[in-house]
Amino acid sequence: MELKSMVPPLSETLSRHYNHLHANPEVSWSEHETTQYLVQELKALGLSPQRFEDMTGLYVDIGKGTPRVGLRADIDALWQEVDGEFQANHSCGHDGHMTMALGAAQILSAKADRLPGAVRVVFQPAEEKGNGALALLEKGVIDPLSYLFGVHVRPLIELPEGIHSPALHHGAARMIRGTITGVEAHGARPEEGINAIEAASALVDALKRIWIQPGKSGSIKMTQIQAGGTAVNIIPGTATFSLDCRAQQNETMDLLMAGLDKAIASVQALYGVTIDFHIGAAIVAAQVDAEAADLMKQAITQVVGEQRCGAEIVSPGGEDFHYFTFHKPKLKTTMLGLGCGVTPGLHHPKMTFTSSYLEDGAFILARAAQLALEKLEEEAK
Structure with missing residues (x-):
C-alpha cells in the first residue's frame, strides 16, 4: 500500500512540530518539556505513549501484536556558546529527527489496522552524552525488535541537498x-x-x-x-x-x-x-545490517525516486544508536541519512538546514518500517 495516499500532506503539521521543538531545546537528561510535547502530540493521534518513571524519553507502539520493527529518534540538544552566551541549542538536528518520527507515527497510525504487525517508535534521551541508548537497552525497550531504523540529517559535505542515504557508517x-x-x-x-x-x-x-x-x-x-x-x-x-x-x-x-x-x-x-x-x-562504531540497509534503499526509492537515493556514507562522527546492535548482534539496524543541506556543519552554533525535506524523511521511515514488517510476515509463512 502507498503510504502517501493514506494521509493528507504533512508539511504544515511537520512545520509546526519542527518550529516548536527547535525553539524549545533541552539538554541531555533534562528533556522534560520535550517529552511532554511528544506525549501530547502522540495522544492527539489516538496513540498511547509510554513514559519512563525515572528518566525522560518515551516510546509508542502502533499496530497490533508485539512490535518487531522500531524507529528511533534522539531528543536532546547540545549546550554550547551561541552569540556569546551558553545555552541549549539544537545544532545536531535532533529537532528534525523528532519531527520526522512524529510524522512517521502519524503516517503509520492512519492505517494501523492494515499494517502486518506493530511498529515501536522510540524517542531516546541523552544521545549527546553517549549513554541514552544504553539506558533504553537496560529497560528492555529494544528487546522485542528484529529491525530498528534511525535517522540523521547530513551536511552538504556528505550528501547533496535532496539526496538521501540508506546507511550511515559512523565511527x-x-x-x-x-x-x-x-x-x-x-x-x-x-x-x-x-x-x-x-x-x-x-x-x-x-x-x-x-x-x-x-x-x-x-x-x-x-x-x-x-x-x-x-x-x-x-x-x-x-x-x-x-x-x-x-x-x-x-x-x-x-x-x-x-x-x-x-x-x-x-x-x-x-x-x-x-x-x-x-x-x-x-x-561504538556502526555495524550496519545489509538487509536493513536494502529495505531503507527500497523505501527511499519508492518515496522519492531512484535518482534521489545516494550511496552509503562513511562518517568519522559518532552516534550512540550503534550501541543497540553492539549489545544485540541479532538486531538488524541502519540509519537513514537525510540530505537536507545542513550548513555550515553539524554542531556549529549557527547550523541550519532545509526543513522541508523532513516530510521526505517521515515517509521514508514509515515506508521502511512497513517493508520490514512485510518481510517478517513473509519469512514467517
Missing part, C-alpha cells in the same frame, strides 16, 4: 579526561619538582607514536590541557587534560586504547608522575 569515539600528578617546586629549583606540563608534552608526543594498520582510520589527540596558576615562577605539579579518540572500526579503537595504556605507562616511568584517567563518553 567509534572515546572522550577521555585525565590528571597528571607530579611535584610542585620553585621555578629557581626545577630539579626539586616534577613538571606536569613537561610530562603532558611527552604524552602528546607518545600519542603520535601509536601505530595502527595502514588502511585503517583512527586518531587520538590531546584537545585540552590546564596547568599552573597565576604565578610564572612555580613548577606546576598538576595538569588536567582531555583526549579525543576516533576510529572507523571498533577493532581499531581497541588498538588505540592499548596504545594509550602503553604511552601512559612509559611517561609515568620516564618522568615519575602518576597519570589517572577515565572515559567520560564512549561510542
